[in-house]
Amino acid sequence: MSINCLIIDDEQAAIDILRSYIKSIPSLNLVATSIDPLEALDIVNTQKIDLVFIDIQMPELSGISFIKLVKGRCKFILTTAYKQYAIEGFDNNAIDYLIKPIAFERFLQALQKVQIPHSASNIIQESNTGNQVNTDNFIFVKTDNRIQRINLSEILFIEGLGNYVTIHTEKGKFVTLLNVKDLEESLPSEGFARVHRSYIISLSKIEFIEGNQVYLDKDLNIPLGDTYKNQLWAILDGKTITGKKPPF
Structure with missing residues (x-):
């Protein structure tokens, strides 16, 4: 048994991201996508649709x-770029609320709230633990007029400035309209840490690490804020051979 899915979004790039996520889960069946909510309404009325991924702000409806x-x-x-609609969405019995850009790990968390066949649950769990499915090793962010894929393994650090962040990677820099907290929540905690x-x-x-600086190489150092020192030490403690706390 599979879950029949429908994607409704007036941005084709957002549809493409969700399509790739859905196709990576064998027990999800993508029936259709639509940039027109009125057309999508006809699909729901004439076909068996179990689960709909839908943008909130769309023209006409x-x-x-x-x-x-x-x-x-x-x-x-x-699915939306705006958090302020979350309460209204849940008031109308939405299962979950995904903030764009949507990370694959967050997509999987939303699926776990859906009553899905056992085989699909297995795939989601294996993906989260990294045992078999490796499609959660990247994120997509909106930058300029494109949706940019960024491999997590290539990220060096992320720098925030107001409502924008710059993602510094081995391949270059990408600026997107997000704040540091939003991006932090979309990244796997086992691979990244907020240090400032x-x-x-x-x-x-x-x-x-030396003093109040974290060095990614000898010429690239990131400030270590007092608020985040203990948190970083707790993360590194299991990989630190010395039994003493490091001098930072």
Whole structure:
């Protein structure tokens, strides 16, 4: 048994991301995608749709209005760039609320709230633990006029400035309209750590820590904020051979 899915979004790039995620889960069946909510309404009315991924802000018909029209015939996961609609979405029985850009790990967490066949549950769990499915090793972010794929293994550090972040990678820099906290929540905690109110680092890229600086190489150092010192030590403690706390 598989779950029949529908994607509704007025941005084709956002549809493409969700399509790739859905196709990586064998027990999910993507029936259709649509940039037109009125067309999508006809699909729901004429085909068997179990789960809909729907953007909230769309011309002609909003995602919330769409949910109300369908009247419980299928389940909904909301996708949007704006957090302020979350409460209204849950008030209308949405299963979950995904903030764009959507990381694969966060997508899997949303699926775990759906009653899905046992085989699909296995795939999700294996993906989270890294045993078999490796498609959670990247994220997508919106930068300029494109949706950019960024491999997590290539991220050096992330620098925040107000409502923007710059993701520094081995291949270059990418600026996107996000804040550091939003991006921190989308990254796997076992691979990244916040070391300053404006910085997140890749743990695998740390060369050494000296004083209030984390060095990713001898010429690239990131400030270590007092608020985050104990948190970083707790993360590194299991990999630190000395029994004494490091002098930072």
